[in-house]
Amino acid sequence: MSPIDALVNSLPDGRVLTDPDVIDSYARDRTFVEPGKPLGVVLAASRDDVVTTLKWATEHRVPVVPRGAGTGLAGGATAGDGAVILSLARMTAISEISPADEIAVVEPGVITADLDKAARKHGLMYAPDPSSYEISTIGGNLATNAGGLRCVKYGVTRDSALGLEVVLADGRILNTGRRTMKGVTGYDLTGLFVGSEGTLGVITSATVRLRRAPAVPPATFAAEFGSPREAGAAVSAIIAAGCQPSLMELLDRATLEAIDEWRNIGLEPATKAMLIGQSDASDGQAMVARMEELCLENGASFVAVSSSPAETEELIGLRRMAYEAKERLGACLVEDVCVPRSVLPDMITAIETAAATHDVRICTVAHAGDGNLHPVFIFEHGATEPPANVWAAADEVFTRALEMGGTLTGEHGVGLLKRRWLDLESGPLTREVQQGIKAVFDPLGLLNPGKAI
Template sequence: MIIDDLVKELPPGRVITDPDQIGAYCNDEHSYVTPGQACAVVVARERDDVVAALRWASRNRVPVIPRGAGTGIVGGTAAVDGCLVISLAKMTAIRELSAEDELAVVEPGVINAELDRQARKLGLMYAPDPSSYETCTIGGNIATNAGGLRCVKYGVTRESVLGLEAVLADGSVLRTGRRTIKGVVGYDLTALLIGSEGTLGVVTEATLRLRPAPKQPPVTVAAEFPTIRQAAEAVWAIIRCAVGPSLLELMDRTTLVAMDEWRNIGLDPATGAMLLGQADGSDAQAAAAVMAQCCEAAGASVVAVSSDEAEAAQLLTVRRTAFNAIERLGACLIEDVCVPRSKLPEMFDAVTRIAEQYKVLVPTVAHAGDGNLHPVFVFDRSLPEIPAEVWAAADELFRAALALGGTLTGEHGVGTLKRHWLGEELGAETLAANLAIKRALDPLGILNPGKAI
């Protein structure tokens, strides 16, 4: 059998062939993508494991699914029948932390939060912080160009990646980028690989930009509004003031009610939305004061400003656990659209209208400072598949975002779920260019087939 050849080419214990064990590696956290059955799993511990696995897969024309921690929610790591899964979760070395050059060199299985913790010991930080930061890996973050709560100031993953090492479909090793902040030699292959969802190469090392950690605790602004539109208008007002918030997160009433029923947060019956903002740096107090003024001018019923770290942590816990509260309401299709920040009020209006039109519960949270909304379509958990009215509502929501100049996904990726709408955003010519790049780097089409493009 050809699997025997793979087992022989790798050190003992690297290849899993037991079907009962393989199943745990065949899907991500989205339970509504039905995975195929992989033929084997390679648990990589070093780059050469990935090289050997891809050479074997290329010779035998076996599809390959790269996988990190499996925290994605768009079916990006869903197996196809007969594929080989390459798990990078055991490649966890932080090879270098340089305080002098403010960079880190890491393997793809390093947990996002662990890198940040190690950087903090040097007075630095790793800026991207997705909601799953305690479990998601750097490799997965790179694959989807993940964002997080701090990206309004520090940018998404792309802004923190200086260079990559990746193994291509034929097993050859590609090195991109550099250790410097600037550099324009050659095409920007680093940016090309970021967000490619494992369809162009398998990342085995990343050189990442670190940033000075703020010396003082951030100042937090918490504001409650009668309506979600007023909260969205406050966000746009804050952006126009150019005070540089480090965080602007928005939760609608449905989300807050779910949280109150779960954790008893003392929700006021008149509160229709909550906005959490933070400012860090030497001008944090002044920036927070401006944010508070913007909230008041937009009609906030309550505005509180605090420098207390414990209080700030408690508020951010509410935001970070919002999806946990929502999941208690039923099965969830978690979506991720992004619009220009000036269009946030209109997009929230569209969410409200679509939810009412299709009679679907759609609690929504947002990285509002980026214009990135996460509407969650909730439906009966006993149903075997996503109901038609949910897909119809999601379809209209995607089209509304595109009509406002937005995008189908800000940070979750396309995966399996959103390929149907790619043509609507990219157009025929741009899609053809994407496919040409795919064919150039993966001529056999074995890398994560059926995903992203």
């Protein structure tokens, strides 16, 4: 009996897919990276399915690539030759919402927006808010430590992760963390697994922190600038003034043009950048009024403040459609450097310089309030590898980000695409320690091999 036949026999009917065309659709994420030829796909519906799969993988020495919705942008869910893909998308139970403790217990396949909607029924919200929140899963968010639009105020996924149930590579079940807001017993294993990109274990349940939803709809503004650098300067001024925005997003001219070509938003020729900001504080209108003043003081040509929830949704919707608009232009190499907020204007200039120097179309959006920029390098549709000038421009952007005290990735993860730059940020000792941690949890190297470290 072949190893894959043994797996089919050990799981309930319909759990394992072996049709090559179907497998291929599960073997890739949202990047251009071409996958290998995996052996099959497991559609896990329970923790027991995950345990059985990992025990089988250990026995037969088969690599396992965990995946959620496949919305990743770094190649983290791309499967290689001879691997088994472990899909957690069917594990969609919201097991508990506790308004008294302000926590939820969820399975990894829960869509981020669905958890937030469920929490809102209790006057709560789930704070992490990636742009893909309507299609990405909690498990994927945990795997990459996703951030999103509200991270400027509420932090990234790790800040909302209290405890995890994790199946280790050999099938053992590890419980980490707690249900309490505090807890320092032993090492922070929860924090270790968050952002580990499925290389240390497979998360099958998570206890996450919920927050009180704002009592009134947030106040929102959109400001237009003659350059992205001016918009970046306005962000720095807003943060320095203590306005504490709950959202602060920057879109450059190339991004706005991509959206305008698609949705005809009435983009003015003089608008070279747009800043969308929001406050969900009890005095949100006053905070937005102050942010409006600071935008005007830093070169904004026009500032509009939303007058209704519908207008607010239109402005936030503009930001959320940015990546899809870029995908219509060509294949995308999506990066997410993060720099100290004080040098955000300089990083924006560095990206513009790289685009001009290497003749590459780069469309940039940013979670500007925390210095996380997403320069998207556009190249020809259908290409399975960026051309040399795109790689050269990306090299320059990453190098400049690190020179400014930044990091290679703020929330998308390393995956496959950023491994080529890891040595620029991580020295030999860091690599040795990380590989040692990997060996403790996954001594055979079967979990998502070749990713993250």
